[in-house]
Amino acid sequence: MGSGDEQEPRAFRFGRRFRMRGDSAFGRAFEGRVRTRVGPLLVYGRPNSDLATAGDTRLGLSVSRRCGNSVARHRLKRLIREAFRTIRSQLPAGYDLLVVAHPHEFIAVDDYRRLLRRAAEELDRRWRRDRLNDTTKTSEGNAERPELHEGEAPPPGS
Numbered sequence: 001m002g003s004g005d006e007q008e009p010r011a012f013r014f015g016r017r018f019r020m021r022g023d024s025a026f027g028r029a030f031e032g033r034v035r036t037r038v039g040p041l042l043v044y045g046r047p048n049s050d051l052a053t054a055g056d057t058r059l060g061l062s063v064s065r066r067c068g069n070s071v072a073r074h075r076l077k078r079l080i081r082e083a084f085r086t087i088r089s090q091l092p093a094g095y096d097l098l099v100v101a102h103p104h105e106f107i108a109v110d111d112y113r114r115l116l117r118r119a120a121e122e123l124d125r126r127w128r129r130d131r132l133n134d135t136t137k138t139s140e141g142n143a144e145r146p147e148l149h150e151g152e153a154p155p156p157g158s
Contacts, residue, residue, distance in 0.1 A: 029060060029098035034130075036122045038115040040104035041080075045123030048094050057091050057120070059084045060098040067103050076101055083112035090117065092124035 032046030048058060061080060063073045080099055086109075091097075097120060 029096050034123055034126050036119050036126075038119045038122075039107075039111075040102045041112075041115055041119065042100040042102065043116070043119035043123065044098040044100070045095050045120065045127070047127060048096050055094050057088055057093055057095045057097065060096065062098065062100045064101075067101055076106065079106065079109055080112055080116070083109050083116055087113050087117055091120040095120065095123065095127075097123070 029044045029046050032044065034046065035042060035044045037043075048056065059081065061077050063076055065073070067073050067076055080101070084097075097116070099116070099119075
């Protein structure tokens with residue numbers, strides 16, 4: 001068997017379920033308002049709400065014409081997809097990552113891997129922190145309000 005006949009392991013494939021598709025998926029990532037800048041990449045992230053791909057981290061790309069002509073933009077997309085494809089299993093699970101590339105000189109795939117990993121970990125940390133803060137506020141709000149029994153008046157100032 002030649003090297004052309006060998007199939008790559010399933011873990012490294014970049015199938016449809018790992019791609020953000022459609023305006024609604026991209027819009028949800030923007031609406032999440034959680035983003036981080038790593039080098040020339042601005043990465044928006046949001047926990048994945050699509051039940052069909054729950055648990056899978058997905059990638060969306062936005063590369064404007066400012067990044068170069070068609071050939072340059074497609075090369076940049078291929079480099080970022082390759083970086084994502086090979087580290088997908090190492091990233092926090094269940095996120096939609098929308099990568100907005102800013103104009104820059106091409107860098108090695110390993111550098112894109114490092115940037116994507118750092119961005120995904122930072123976004124995951126922010127989402128967890130925000131969720132923890134929301135949970136704490138909710139439980140504190142309930143603890144401060146004593147339960148009223150039938151016929152009992154609320155305390156003054158409530």
